[in-house]
Amino acid sequence: MNTKVLIVGAGPTGLMLANQLARRNIAVTIIDQHAGPSTQTKALGVQARTMEIYSRLGIAERALELGKRAAGATIWVKGKSVARVPLGDIGAEISPYPFLLILGQDDNEALLGNALQAHGISVQWNSKLVDLVQTADGALARIARQDGSIMEIAADWVAGCDGPRSMVRDACQIPFSGALYQHVFYVADTQATGFMKPDELNVYLWRGGFHLFFPLRGKDHWRVVGILPAELHDREALDFDAVAPFVRREVEGAEQGTALSFQECRWFSTYRVHHRRAERFRDRRCFLLGDAAHIHSPVGAQGMNTGLQDAYNLAWKLALVISGKADEALLDTYAIERIPVAERLLKTTDRAFSFLISERWLAEVFRTQIFQQIVARAMTRERTRKLAFQTISQTGIRYRRSPLSRMQAHMPETAPQAGDRFPWLQLKFTAGGPVEDLFRKLDDRGFHLLLFGQKPDAGGLQAGADGIIRIHEIPRDTFNDQVLAHAGIPLPSFYLVRPDGHVAMAGAGLDSHALHHYLTDALKLHPHAATASAADSAASHSPH
Numbered sequence: 001m002n003t004k005v006l007i008v009g010a011g012p013t014g015l016m017l018a019n020q021l022a023r024r025n026i027a028v029t030i031i032d033q034h035a036g037p038s039t040q041t042k043a044l045g046v047q048a049r050t051m052e053i054y055s056r057l058g059i060a061e062r063a064l065e066l067g068k069r070a071a072g073a074t075i076w077v078k079g080k081s082v083a084r085v086p087l088g089d090i091g092a093e094i095s096p097y098p099f100l101l102i103l104g105q106d107d108n109e110a111l112l113g114n115a116l117q118a119h120g121i122s123v124q125w126n127s128k129l130v131d132l133v134q135t136a137d138g139a140l141a142r143i144a145r146q147d148g149s150i151m152e153i154a155a156d157w158v159a160g161c162d163g164p165r166s167m168v169r170d171a172c173q174i175p176f177s178g179a180l181y182q183h184v185f186y187v188a189d190t191q192a193t194g195f196m197k198p199d200e201l202n203v204y205l206w207r208g209g210f211h212l213f214f215p216l217r218g219k220d221h222w223r224v225v226g227i228l229p230a231e232l233h234d235r236e237a238l239d240f241d242a243v244a245p246f247v248r249r250e251v252e253g254a255e256q257g258t259a260l261s262f263q264e265c266r267w268f269s270t271y272r273v274h275h276r277r278a279e280r281f282r283d284r285r286c287f288l289l290g291d292a293a294h295i296h297s298p299v300g301a302q303g304m305n306t307g308l309q310d311a312y313n314l315a316w317k318l319a320l321v322i323s324g325k326a327d328e329a330l331l332d333t334y335a336i337e338r339i340p341v342a343e344r345l346l347k348t349t350d351r352a353f354s355f356l357i358s359e360r361w362l363a364e365v366f367r368t369q370i371f372q373q374i375v376a377r378a379m380t381r382e383r384t385r386k387l388a389f390q391t392i393s394q395t396g397i398r399y400r401r402s403p404l405s406r407m408q409a410h411m412p413e414t415a416p417q418a419g420d421r422f423p424w425l426q427l428k429f430t431a432g433g434p435v436e437d438l439f440r441k442l443d444d445r446g447f448h449l450l451l452f453g454q455k456p457d458a459g460g461l462q463a464g465a466d467g468i469i470r471i472h473e474i475p476r477d478t479f480n481d482q483v484l485a486h487a488g489i490p491l492p493s494f495y496l497v498r499p500d501g502h503v504a505m506a507g508a509g510l511d512s513h514a515l516h517h518y519l520t521d522a523l524k525l526h527p528h529a530a531t532a533s534a535a536d537s538a539a540s541h542s543p544h
């Protein structure tokens with residue numbers, strides 16, 4: 001069996017990569033060693049940046065129907081609410097999804113799996129990778145099937161999306177350095193009543209750790225995640241009935257005068273967590289994504305979302321290379337851009353987790369008596385609130401030091417920079433026309449050149465083949481000028497936006513020769529791809 005891309009692992013990351021490649025007409029095969037999709041999952045939080053990507057796949061509305069919007073997080077200590085981190089109001093101008101969507105990993109996988117089936121691709125379950133050998137132009141994988149047979153798949157490229165125990169990573173002999181946290185986590189799907197703030201993430205801090213209450217759809221439906229008390233670590237046949245008294249002891253308080261009550265526990269599980277990162281995210285024809293590349297504590301609900309962005313970053317680059325439009329060197333930028341993201345995430349989640357679980361007297365005093373005051377005071381400042389949302393929602397991730405990020409002279413530091421996620425704007429794309437959502441307007445299967453306060457180079461724009469680049473000349477009018485000023489976008493200026501929504505190149509006056517140099521030098525487009533079909537690109541642009 002032959003395929004362009006073999007994806008090992010059908011969790012959210014693998015399914016996202018498969019969808020993005022299928023949308024670009026790239027032949028993929030996706031396998032998983034399990035019998036079917038997961039039904040009991042730990043990942044719950046879907047961040048704003050993930051929802052933006054889901055909207056491109058046409059599954060955002062269904063995700064909103066299935067999930068529960070959390071407009072903020074309330075922090076509790078000894079039964080008293082001590083601070084609140086708002087989400088909705090501070091993110092309203094940053095993303096069309098200014099909230100944390102509580103949606104289980106199983107539902108996310110179902111959404112992505114259904115989207116993939118719409119492309120005629122199904123996951124091959126009960127298929128375990130047992131051997132992988134790379135060649136100069138591909139890889140040969142041996143797959144064990146449920147009936148004991150061995151299937152061979154010849155793939156041009158292999159994506160390891162197969163989790164912390166990645167067979168792809170092991171086959172590539174890539175070290176996975178880090179350590180195992182000594183603490184044991186628990187997760188329970190419950191029906192509970194108490195004084196939890198409805199429609200919000202409720203964070204309960206106690207001396208030995210924390211309990212997180214995630215609101216789910218349905219009446220009094222809460223997913224509870226926390227640190228298992230030390231005295232229960234060695235308990236055999238542990239169930240939630242043994243854990244519940246400890247949760248109640250730390251959660252209950254006098255503020256509301258209402259005891260926490262669990263009416264039902266639908267399922268319960270315990271698990272351990274590592275904090276590790278693969279030394280490399282690529283080995284010749286193989287890539288690592290998601291938990292196969294990095295794994296950390298669940299603090300901040302970042303893990304699943306980071307894996308989905310790994311896939312979104314790699315897919316468009318891989319598609320350009322496979323379609324013969326770009327050199328393989330473009331693929332090096334996947335690791336260049338994503339490793340720093342993983343490193344920052346590991347550092348921040350590890351520090352936050354260590355802070356939340358520290359049993360030292362000084363740390364406990366700071367966590368339960370001082371920390372909440374700092375948070376409450378900080379959340380009164382608009383700049384801090386905005387930074388908090390950008391960090392949690394992952395809309396603030398940027399690749400400014402990437403070789404794909406090029407800034408031209410004469411641009412203010414306050415303007416969106418190359419490598420940044422281009423801001424979400426409402427603009428008029430035609431003179432006297434309607435106001436349109438920029439994110440909905442720009443197809444994420446290609447590049448977009450946004451021209452503000454200027455027209456295309458009269459000498460002819462040598463850009464893009466087969467729809468790689470589309471040109472949008474944004475007309476000047478009072479409405480557009482006010483929107484751009486608010487976003488810090490100067491006039492005149494231009495922005496070349498990548499398929500994943502990040503700025504590739506930006507500057508004041510557009511020079512078509514500089515743009516062409518960028519396409520061949522930084523983007524590694526083949527000369528024929530960067531110049532052939534200039535007429536097609538120009539034809540897609542209608543002067544306003």
